[in-house]
Amino acid sequence: MIIGIVxxxxxxxxxxGFILTYNGLVRLRNQMRNAWSQIDVQLKRRHDLxxxxxxxxxxxxxxxxxxxxxxxxxxxxxVGAIGKGVGAQAKAEGELTGALSRLLAVAERYPDLxxxxxFLALQEELTSTENKVAFARQYYNDATLHYxxxxxxxxSNIIAGMFGFRQGEFFEIEAPAERExxxxxxx
Amino acid sequence: xxEQIRSNQIRSTVLVIAMAGLLLLLGYFLGELFLGSxxxxxxxxxxxxxxxxxxxxxxxxxILLAVSGARRIGPxxxxxxxxxxxxxxxASGLEYMPAIYIIDDPALNAxxxxxxxxxxxxxxxxxxxxxxxxxxxxxxxxxxxxxxxNRDVLLMTMxxxxxxxxxxxxxxxxxxxxxxxxxxxxSGRGGGGALxxxxxxxxxxxxxxxxxxxxxxxxxxxxxxxxxxxxxLYTRYPEGLASALEKIGGSTVQLKTANKALAPMYxxxxxxxxxxxxxxxxxxHPPLAERIRILRSMGGASxxxxxxxxxxxHKGGRSVIPASALAGTGAVGLRSPSPETMGEPSRLExxxxxxxxxxxQSNYRTIECECGTxxxxxxxxxxxxxxxxxxxxxxxx
Numbered sequence: 001m002i003i004g005i006v007x008x009x010x011x012x013x014x015x016x017g018f019i020l021t022y023n024g025l026v027r028l029r030n031q032m033r034n035a036w037s038q039i040d041v042q043l044k045r046r047h048d049l050x051x052x053x054x055x056x057x058x059x060x061x062x063x064x065x066x067x068x069x070x071x072x073x074x075x076x077x078x079v080g081a082i083g084k085g086v087g088a089q090a091k092a093e094g095e096l097t098g099a100l101s102r103l104l105a106v107a108e109r110y111p112d113l114x115x116x117x118x119f120l121a122l123q124e125e126l127t128s129t130e131n132k133v134a135f136a137r138q139y140y141n142d143a144t145l146h147y148x149x150x151x152x153x154x155x156s157n158i159i160a161g162m163f164g165f166r167q168g169e170f171f172e173i174e175a176p177a178e179r180e181x182x183x184x185x186x187x
Numbered sequence: 188x189x190e191q192i193r194s195n196q197i198r199s200t201v202l203v204i205a206m207a208g209l210l211l212l213l214g215y216f217l218g219e220l221f222l223g224s225x226x227x228x229x230x231x232x233x234x235x236x237x238x239x240x241x242x243x244x245x246x247x248x249x250i251l252l253a254v255s256g257a258r259r260i261g262p263x264x265x266x267x268x269x270x271x272x273x274x275x276x277x278a279s280g281l282e283y284m285p286a287i288y289i290i291d292d293p294a295l296n297a298x299x300x301x302x303x304x305x306x307x308x309x310x311x312x313x314x315x316x317x318x319x320x321x322x323x324x325x326x327x328x329x330x331x332x333x334x335x336x337n338r339d340v341l342l343m344t345m346x347x348x349x350x351x352x353x354x355x356x357x358x359x360x361x362x363x364x365x366x367x368x369x370x371x372x373x374s375g376r377g378g379g380g381a382l383x384x385x386x387x388x389x390x391x392x393x394x395x396x397x398x399x400x401x402x403x404x405x406x407x408x409x410x411x412x413x414x415x416x417x418x419x420l421y422t423r424y425p426e427g428l429a430s431a432l433e434k435i436g437g438s439t440v441q442l443k444t445a446n447k448a449l450a451p452m453y454x455x456x457x458x459x460x461x462x463x464x465x466x467x468x469x470x471x472h473p474p475l476a477e478r479i480r481i482l483r484s485m486g487g488a489s490x491x492x493x494x495x496x497x498x499x500x501h502k503g504g505r506s507v508i509p510a511s512a513l514a515g516t517g518a519v520g521l522r523s524p525s526p527e528t529m530g531e532p533s534r535l536e537x538x539x540x541x542x543x544x545x546x547x548q549s550n551y552r553t554i555e556c557e558c559g560t561x562x563x564x565x566x567x568x569x570x571x572x573x574x575x576x577x578x579x580x581x582x583x584x
Contacts, residue, residue, distance in 0.1 A: 031280075038277060121266065127525075128270035135278035138423070143280075 021156045025165050028147040032168050035140035036086075039171060042132040043078070043093060049129060050075045050100075053122050057103065060113035067099075067106050074099040086169040097130065137171050144168035199342055199409070202402050206349045209402075210236060213353060213395045216388040217360045236352045243348045248300040248308060255298075257288035257310045258548050265289070265544050267532075268316060271324050272309060275332045278421040285309050285335060289316065291545050294442040295435045298453045299331035300340055307335040312442070317534075317541040318434050322525050326418055326428025330454055333417030339410040343451045346403050353399045357392045364389075407451035407471040412507040415478055416493035419485060423522040425493075429482035436475040489519035554582050 054068050074096040081092035104123065107113050114120075148167050151160040159165075210232055218228015242250075262269040269287060276284055281304050288310035295315040301307030309331045319327065334340055419425035435455045442457040450457055456472040472478075477500060484496040494508045525531070532540065546553065550566035558578035572581045 035280070042277075124266050124270065128267075128274060131270075131274045132277050135274050135421070139278060139280050 017155075018159065021159050022163070025147075025150060025156060025160055025163075028143070028150055029165060029168075032140065032143040032147045035136065035143045036171075039133065039136040039140055042129055042136050043082075043089075046096070046126070046129045046133065047075055047079050049122065049126055050096075053103075053119075053126060056116065056119050056122060057107060057113065060110050060116070060119075061106065064103075064106050067103050071096075071099045071103050086171050090171050093133070100126065100130075141170050141172075144170055199406055202406050203342070203346060203349070206346065206353070206399050206402050209395050209399055210349055210353050210356070213356055213360075213391050216384065216391055217356065219384055220388045221360070221363060232352065232356060235355065236348065239348045239352055240345065243344050244302055247302065247344050248306070251298075251300050252288055252308060252310065255290050255310065256292075257290045257308075259286055259288050260544065260548075264547065265316070265540065267321065267540075268311070268324070271321065271328050272332075275325065275328045275421055278329070279332045279336045279417070281307075281332065281336055283307070285332075287311075289313055289544065289548070291548075292442060294440040294457070295438045296442050296453050296455060296457055297327050297331055299334040301335065302341050302344070303338070304335055307340070309335075313541045313545055314438070314440065315435070317537045318438075319431055321531060322422075322424060322427035323431035323434070324427075325422050326424070327431045327454055329418035329421040330414045330428060332421065333414040334410070337410065337413060337417065339414065339451075343407060343410065346406055347451070350396075350399045350403045354396045357396045360388070361392050364392075403451075404471055408473050409507065410451070411472050411478070412481075412493075412497065413509075415482060416490050416508055419482060419488050419493060420490060420519065423488040423519065424524065425482040425485045425488065425521070426524065429479045432475050432479050432482070436479070485521075487519050488521050492519070552584070554584075556580060556582065 050071060054072055057064070058068060074092070078089075078092040078096045081089045104126075107119070107123075150156050151165050151167055211229060214228040214230075214232025215225045216228070218231065219225045220228075222228055222231075260268070268289075272287055273284060283305050285299070285301065285304075285307040286309075288308055290310055290312045292312040293314040294312055295318060297309065297311040297315055299307065299309050309328065311327070315327070316324070415428060418428050422428070432455065442453075450471045453472075455475060456470055481493065481496045481500050484499055485492045486495070490508045494506055497507050543553070546563055552564040552566075554562040554564060554573070556562055556575040556578065557580065558575060560575050560577045562573055562575060562582065564573060564584055568584055570584065572583050574581050
């Protein structure tokens with residue numbers, strides 16, 4: 001009788017622990033996925049802003065062709081990298097960020113362009129989108145770290161292994177200073 | 188570390204329970220004294236409390252925003268402010284975008300309100316908006332978003348209601364006692380047993396509001412430290428908030444619409460009086476200088492870094508960050524300041540931006556004259572044309 005109760009309680013606790021751990025893993029994985037979709041939204045927004053920016057800059061600084069083309073090429077590469085995995089996308093986006101910052105640095109040399117309302121609005125949107133990408137990435141990486149820790153640590157790792165909770169991949173973009181790669185020559 | 192900070196709630200919960208206990212104790216003794224039944228007193232206290240809680244819960248944010256004369260703005264009214272709020276929403280992992288309000292006031296302050304993240308609002312004074320650069324604005328908005336994320340608004344509203352109920356009960360009880368208490372006592376219970384009762388009730392009437400106030404201040408200060416730490420974590424740039432707080436501290440303009448009950452919602456105590464330093468115990472906010480010192484001595488952007496900086500500033504080394512937030516976090520690096528050249532408007536441009544926004548909010552129309560003058564046309568103008576005062580061109584309205 002007593003043994004029966006003890007066994008029953010132990011089984012109950014095990015099942016309870018199992019359910020809680022499983023749900024915790026699902027919650028963390030969803031948090032990570034939501035965070036990723038947030039990055040996605042911001043990246044798309046950035047891709048949409050760029051053709052507009054390139055057109056505006058062209059009107060004032062048409063002979064900065066090299067820089068403009070580099071931005072367009074980097075943007076197309078980044079659009080192409082969508083769906084090819086976190087690592088590939090991060091790399092393409094990192095290159096786009098570098099090309100964009102070069103373009104904005106070039107724009108500094110054109111006072112008329114800098115006074116253009118449309119350009120100013122675009123610049124604000126772009127600066128903010130860059131920030132949003134960075135903040136979304138920051139949040140995604142934290143969420144991923146949290147989730148990965150949980151999938152690796154005992155005892156949740158057992159349940160993670162049983163139900164195929166795979167590790168999340170970090171979204172890393174190198175710091176801007178390291179990113180200053182040799183300029184790509186076009187034409 | 189992005190989990191909602193629950194264990195910190197334990198300490199806050201203990202303090203809230205202490206306040207509630209104080210309220211019930213007061214109700215009990217006042218009921219015994221005036222109504223002849225402690226249960227009656229308890230019921231009166233609970234009814235007042237319940238009513239005020241309902242009002243605060245469902246109408247608190249609209250009342251607060253209406254009282255401070257805040258007006259809601261959209262993304263096109265002030266793109267930079269809207270973007271910064273969205274940035275901090277993303278960084279804090281909040282699901283919903285809060286409503287953004289602007290208060291036409293030269294004082295430097297900001298606050299957050301709304302009972303849950305779903306219907307949260309942040310408000311900022313026009314003075315602060317034009318004084319701060321992007322990084323500083325980010326720090327301030329990060330602080331307000333932290334109040335929303337950490338559910339401080341609800342906690343402080345509930346504390347405020349408790350405090351208010353205690354103050355109201357004690358106030359009216361003392362009035363009644365002064366003017367008619369003696370009659371009731373002689374006709375009612377009377378006798379030797381009543382004297383200690385009166386003394387207890389009297390002591391409670393005097394001490395309960397003071398004790399509740401001190402508890403309230405203690406909770407509020409704690410949440411301020413936590414919001415500062417969260418802001419540093421979201422922005423990865425504590426210097427932004429530090430420098431914003433420095434600007435706020437340098438201003439002597441008092442907020443016109445400040446309200447005592449709402450003080451903990453603001454980024455800085457709206458009742459700060461320039462020269463007179465309020466004692467630490469009787470303030471809703473830690474001293475600005477101390478908050479700045481802690482932020483500036485942070486070695487990284489994590490909660491652990493904030494806690495270490497806090498311990499360095501306070502010799503005692505007590506902790507302000509809950510253990511649950513400290514556990515399981517890696518090192519978090521700081522970022523460098525935003526480059527000034529990247530579309531950062533100057534002080535003058537920011538001033539223009541904000542005043543344009545305020546004119547627009549008052550339904551003024553703007554006409555750009557070819558000579559470069561900007562004409563503002565008041566709403567309900569009777570003339571069909573206006574003349575530019577500089578070049579004399581006529582513009583149709």
